Amino acid sequence: MVPFLLLVLLNMGTSQGQLQVGFYATSCPNVEAIVGGVVREAAASDQNTAAVLLRLHFHDCFVEGCDGSILIDSGAERDEKNAFGHQGVRGFDIVERAKAELEALCPRTVSCADIVALAAREALLLAKGSSYEVEMGRRDGVVSSVDSADNMPDVSDSVETLKTKFLQKGLTHKDLVVLSAAHSIGTTACFFMNDRLYNFPADGGSDPSINPAFLPELKSTCPRNGDINVRLPIDRGSEQVFDSQILQNIRKGFAVLQSDAALYQDESTKAVVDSYFADLFRPSFEADFADSMVRMGRIGVLTGLQGTIRRSCASFD
Structure with missing residues (x-):
């Protein structure tokens, strides 16, 4: 390794x-x-x-x-x-x-x-x-x-699998947490929620990490055998503004995606999530996200005489 x-x-x-x-x-x-x-x-x-x-x-x-x-x-x-x-x-x-x-x-x-x-x-x-x-x-x-x-990386991956996939790209467990916070904006489809709500691997029921107060809300939006294309905000309560609310939701059991919830079930990623709400020496979430975006943008790049410059992005020409 x-x-x-x-x-x-x-x-x-x-x-x-x-x-x-x-x-x-x-x-x-x-x-x-x-x-x-x-x-x-x-x-x-x-x-x-x-x-x-x-x-x-x-x-x-x-x-x-x-x-x-x-x-x-x-x-x-x-x-x-x-x-x-x-x-x-x-x-x-x-x-x-x-x-x-x-x-x-x-x-x-x-x-x-x-x-x-x-x-x-x-x-x-x-x-x-x-x-x-x-x-x-x-x-x-x-x-x-x-x-x-x-x-x-997939929403059903365990946190260990996610950490491994990020590590293979030269990114750390902190990058995993910070880049997952991109879910602060946008929506997901009920298609990605069905297993978490109705067929969670442990007992075939709902993911126990979901806050009991949040579960009825999710099931109402994504009922069993309902329309899997219905969409819901990934960051409950702050879906149009990019901020650290997604991390607070993860802490409180209000994560929509299973992969986000998993970040609070691993000691190393949990510590990163909690660090942004510490009373002392709190890091800047905005600065850390910017740094992780720059690092991600360096993955496997072609430069110099490598690759090409396309005339159209959809074609190799």
């Missing part, structure tokens, strides 16, 4: 050294303004835009690395975007609109992978979340396979 982890960290170190803030300062100086404008326009007609773009960035980075592989749409069933672990992922059209504007101004210059990373930051700002400088210089991948997404 140690040699494998060392290799992962060395690979990350080699790649991240070539990413830099202001990468397009000369070649395409308006890139941030253009992507920001497209994101704001999208958000004006869809209040879930921020959550959508944060999720897209996460799903891109956790497969082949932050290389835009999830964006490929050749029409084939084998395209990565069709993986079971990517179901419900959206935002492809927003990235494509930004890419079209950038191609008109700076042809074959800005990678789709960088647009995804930048769009996530812009989306976070719209949700009153953390601000951070986006390192850029990623190049687009030339592989997109549904099989590559087999090991995506």
